[in-house]
Amino acid sequence: MKWEGLIAQYRDFLPVTDKTPVITLREGNTPFIHAPFLSQKIGLDVYLKHEGTNPTGSFKDRGMTMAISKAAEKKAVAVMCASTGNTSASAAAYAARAKMKCIVLIPDGNIALGKLAQAMIHSAHVIAIRGNFDEALTLVKDITSKYPIELVNSLNPFRIEGQKTAAFEICDFLQHAPTFHAIPVGNAGNITAYWKGYKEYHQIKKTGLPRMLGFQAAKSAPIVDGHIIDKPETIATAIRIGNPASWKSAEAARDESQGLIDKVTDEEILDAYKLLAQKEGVFVEPASAASVAGVLKLHNANFFHGQKGSIVCTLTGHGLKDPNLVINNIAQPVVVEPTLQSILKEIGI
Numbered sequence: 001m002k003w004e005g006l007i008a009q010y011r012d013f014l015p016v017t018d019k020t021p022v023i024t025l026r027e028g029n030t031p032f033i034h035a036p037f038l039s040q041k042i043g044l045d046v047y048l049k050h051e052g053t054n055p056t057g058s059f060k061d062r063g064m065t066m067a068i069s070k071a072a073e074k075k076a077v078a079v080m081c082a083s084t085g086n087t088s089a090s091a092a093a094y095a096a097r098a099k100m101k102c103i104v105l106i107p108d109g110n111i112a113l114g115k116l117a118q119a120m121i122h123s124a125h126v127i128a129i130r131g132n133f134d135e136a137l138t139l140v141k142d143i144t145s146k147y148p149i150e151l152v153n154s155l156n157p158f159r160i161e162g163q164k165t166a167a168f169e170i171c172d173f174l175q176h177a178p179t180f181h182a183i184p185v186g187n188a189g190n191i192t193a194y195w196k197g198y199k200e201y202h203q204i205k206k207t208g209l210p211r212m213l214g215f216q217a218a219k220s221a222p223i224v225d226g227h228i229i230d231k232p233e234t235i236a237t238a239i240r241i242g243n244p245a246s247w248k249s250a251e252a253a254r255d256e257s258q259g260l261i262d263k264v265t266d267e268e269i270l271d272a273y274k275l276l277a278q279k280e281g282v283f284v285e286p287a288s289a290a291s292v293a294g295v296l297k298l299h300n301a302n303f304f305h306g307q308k309g310s311i312v313c314t315l316t317g318h319g320l321k322d323p324n325l326v327i328n329n330i331a332q333p334v335v336v337e338p339t340l341q342s343i344l345k346e347i348g349i
């Protein structure tokens, strides 16, 4: 079967018409990977939905193909977003393809290098503010409501429409919904989108519904703590958000699915980040590992005891987005003299 992008694949489920110009980089159709180490440990079948293999390296491309196509349909000439990095990388790429201007507000100093490089090379107008993501989003909402610039954050409903297709792909692969779906929660658009996708597919194809398990970073956990966090902190910059735009709909996904939203520490995130790379062979960015960190936390609390079936963990972005983290904090190569003897000594022969 040939894959022409998620709008072509799931057109019947998306608000597009013959008049919508499809702006695509053939996003979607991402690997659905069985995780033997995690499955053995937890006692259910664990699968990884590796969204880091999308064209710009994160799930944001699913929403962006829809948002930019709909902006093109309206003949928009400019789009704007606030971003912790991946939204700007994706918006910049799709806007370039659609010949639109792209303006990006980012928090100064808290953006992974790979993401910033992407926005720059696609020639977005990147403005770093001396503030955090939440402040950037407030400014972007203000500007896009007053000027003819399309907002392409996940407040844009077309973003959610595109992102829900990941749930369709999972149901198509398994032939039904998983028992549990674990996902990192930042601005909470993605958990909203998956839940919408699962519900819509179930209505038409009777695929069943999973229990949604959302995970925030411990010091950026407004939904878990029940209040806005003024100064969110975490090594997982993609979920460093103190006032999620889709707060209410994330709670609805949690409650309707009889799921939960919990928090994981940076240490738990880093442990899961290393485990995914070292035991499953999958390199993701730290925020993405929050889903697996959360599943391990629940496992340690006996949450899955007596449960059957499958757990799908969304891995939201690629590890190459943030390589400095590995080199500066985890490991560096050993340097030796260029002789046979020194190499044999190093490898213990």
Ligand SMILES: *Cc1c(COP(=O)(O)O)cnc(C)c1O
Pocket: 058, 059, 060, 086, 087, 154, 184, 185, 186, 187, 188, 189, 190, 191, 238, 239, 285, 287, 288, 316, 317, 318
């Ligand atoms: C955007 C993003 C998230 C958070 O998704 P929300 O929809 O904001 O909850 C998590 N991980 C990565 C890598 C992201 O880019």
